[in-house]
Amino acid sequence: MIVDQIKNSPFVTEDFLKLAVQLENLSEEAKHKDFYSIQQGTIINKGSRDFIDYRPSIKLDVEIIETLQCTKVSLDSLHFFQIQEIVESFSTHSLNISKGDQVVNLVLPESYEDYLAELPRKKRHELKRKTSRFQNLYPNAELKESKSSEIFDIFVELHKTSDGAKGSFMNDKVIDFFSKLLALDGWKIYYLEVDTTIVACCFVFEDKKGCYLYNSSKNNKFNEVNPGIVIIDKIIQKLITDRYEFFDFLKGTERYKFDLGGTSTQLYDIEITI
Secondary structure, eight states, X not given: OHHHHHHTSGGGSHXXXXXXXXXOOOOTTOEEOSSEEEETTEEEESSOTTTOSSOOOOOOOHHHHHHTTOOEEEEEEEOHHHHHHHHHHSTTSEEEEXXXXXXXXXXXXXXXXXXXXXXXXXHHHHHHHHHHHHHHHOTTOEXXXXXXXXXXXXXXXXXXXXXXXXXXXXXXXXXXXXXXXXXXXXXXXXXXXETTEEEEEEXXXXXXXXXXXXXXXXXXXXXXXXXXXXXXXXXXXXXXXXXXXXXXXXXXXXXXXHHTTOEEEEEEEEEEEO
């Protein structure tokens, strides 16, 4: 399933890559093709790995590379099937393959009861404890979704209150990028509302088969009741009810992803010298 999720993900589309490339700090001499860039004689992925969780498969061979007057290929965030395709085309050349990021994915069962049953006992207990406590304190809490600028602004402001590097992530350039993403088909914000207060947001891409969790933010005043866990649990419940197949946590191996039943897949980086 993960192979199809990569091939059908928003990150391999031209619309996404056109926006993502604007965040790169490449030299003015860099040239951009549909799915890759060329800088100083090296073919590289289009867009920073910090913003792109999956990569499109790039069809390259020695003749194409030499025509482009390149001597090196440096690609990141590739699944094993993509690495295999490249190795078959460059088996006689110098290849350096290394482990890169990991992605975490959840295959959705037929019912929420099955989902809970598949969790290890301790994790199931913890999830029930957290969601029950939240529900008891805030019985009127609602999961909603939006593409509005008003909800987007709240998502950004909550994001800026995050601890550490995440709190400084949303600079003007990144905010503009997310705003333009939200205008594209499939992108939206799930938010958890208590009365008139938004306690958590998830910035996602959703297609007919599943949901990709691209970013999130939460109201720190509600930290004691785990709003970040609660909103994802509610999204998972909705997706299962609507017969979706997967919930993709994307890059990063944060503990909460595994606590909610996710499993990891290794991605790879590769360098080819021509």
